[in-house]
Amino acid sequence: MKSLPDNIVIVGAGGHAKVVIATVRAAGGEVVAAYDDDRARWGQQILGVPVKGPISAKDIGGAPAIVAVGNNRTRQSIAERLQAQWVSACHPNTTVHPSVSIGPGTVIFAGSVIQPDATIGAHSILNTAVSVDHDCIVGDFVHIGPGARLCGGVTVDEGVLLGVGAKIAPNVEIGPWATAGAGAVCVVDIARETTVVGVPARSVEAKE
Template identity: 35%
Template sequence: MNKPLIIIGCGGHASVLTDILKLQNRSILGYIDDNPLVRSSPRHIIGDNQKILEYHQDEIHLVNGIGSVGSTKKREYMFRKFKKLGYTFENIIHPSAIIATNVVLEEGVQIMAGVVIQPGVVIGANSIVNTKASVDHDCIIGEHVHLAPGVTLSGNVHVEKRCHVGTGATVIQGIHIGEAALVGAGALVNKDVKKGVKVLGVPAREVGTAIRYQEESHD
């Protein structure tokens, strides 16, 4: 039995998730947000993050509606916070997505419209595979990763946790992308990417340190 849902956040990413859930006739209790200005909007916002604690862990599931542009920090923080408190995050899959039968999707994974995921793929918890991304056979995607719209991963690509792969980027077969790296939009990645770096261009070249890696290093 599907449980009613509370969506964390109410920005653009939450709007996309809401549309998917409506297509599936899921029950949404409301949205929560810590920003009091946001809570004055017409959307059905039921309170701040503490509101979730009024519901027992067995009563509801959560949806992580916080997007991942530039930094995954807040999205990851909310996921970890409520997991420690015993809550479960719903997997969200658009009905148009094509997913092979032996794909592993861990908790809280979100698969958007037009995505194709081929056999042998593993996608870690709280990761986003965004609109029309293509993930070929035997790729391993870590936790808290964002594959932005139109990303193409060829076979046997390994993307470690906390990475962001930007819109329209292409990663050729067998590449390894290190933890907390950032691949810029439109990049062509034809060699391994080190932990915590930012790469841009065709072919992709290292241009500095990723913001998400800097944040993690100072926590």
């Protein structure tokens, strides 16, 4: 991955933003400002980065930027509203095969492994120590939680949330905006906007 610019702006100033800042710095870049709509945060600093507000296309437009917000819907809304130069950031303590494609605005945190011919969409989060095996397709605005495991040929569609430690069996598809809870083991396809939990994973509606 190319070296990062030293004038990156992030959108969001919560806990997730701290890890984004740490990742950018580890990858050789720098964050110069964090924008947030929460007035209580204005004038504060996170890891030495000044917090400003509100989130404004006028201030952010054209700058190299990352949406540092964990919620998928919120991240999508911000990314589609602002016209920034979206950049991706990958921690150097990762293993990413050269054949992997990574979309703009995506962040990949320390300890993650992405195997050959995987495709990662835009504005997605691969959290700490995620494993994505060969030929997986991860869509836009996805959040894969810490320690989650995707076997080969998995498809994770737009907006999916995979909880910490979730495991997806080979060639399974997780439909758009579905959620797999912490530790869920998905062995069959999951329909769009469905929440599944357990081992093996079953829909919350079915369990009730």
